[in-house]
């Protein structure tokens with residue numbers, strides 16, 4: 498009899514401990530991210546505005562699957578309020594880690610403070626925030642957008658002579674890539690006072706936005722020589738507008754873009770774009786690796802910058818067959 502009671506007590510004790518153990522993790526809808534345990538990530542994506550974004554989303558989703566990370570994913574349709582709503586829902590669901598690409602640089606401190614108080618680490622991926630408090634996120638994983646702008650400006654300085662009239666198709670107003678690609682480009686072309694930016698306006702990183710803005714710019718700047726588009730999609734929209742105006746893109750009007758997605762690389766190989774600065778969207782594997790480290794409480798660098806290159810038409814022809822996106 499005593500043996501039976503002892504056994505049932507130890508079973509009860511074990512069950513209680515296990516229950517307690519699962520309580521501490523079930524509230525986080527998964528385990529607490531101990532070594533080798535499945536973690537849950539809430540990912541608040543910007544939207545689906547460009548080929549780059551589509552490739553980035555695919556990379557995050559595929560890498561989560563491969564890494565055994567349970568992914569909760571939301572598409573904010575390029576609206577900050579939707580990203581904030583998604584982050585709040587992830588906090589309520591007690592995910593182990595939150596990752597997101599802030600559509601614009603400012604307006605995040607309040608919701609990131611809520612995540613910090615809920616003890617949920619946040620990883621910034623792709624775009625950065627402009628905040629005085631860098632304890633609100635564990636790390637930033639993405640490109641150096643100022644360097645991307647500098648590469649575009651360097652190419653223009655080295656590959657043109659005499660007066661050059663530039664029109665600039667900016668990315669989303671207030672977004673880190675738009676602010677920094679403009680900054681880097683302007684810093685480099687300052688070496689050539691005869692290179693002038695005659696017009697600069699946001700096309701919101703979309704093909705339709707690039708086309709509409711370029712149509713207006715062509716009407717008010719008939720003597721434009723160069724288009725600097727902050728991404729391929731707006732550059733491809735500009736090509737449509739330039740052709741509709743009876744001009745040859747890549748010849749009458751040179752085009753420089755950023756990203757190097759397949760459609761942009763094809764236009765580059767065809768001579769309709771003259772130079773592309775790469776911006777790597779394949780951040781998924783690095784993101785999952787950082788997430789596991791952060792959840793396990795390991796120290797990670799505050800900033801992880803991705804490797805990127807540039808492409809001429811000849812290089813695009815060689816790279817296209819193997820291009821993943």
Ligand code: GZL
Nearest residue numbers: 546547549550623674702728
């Ligand atoms: C850059 C990324 C930008 C791309 C655009 O890292 O945030 O947003 O350059 C995308 O194509 O829309």
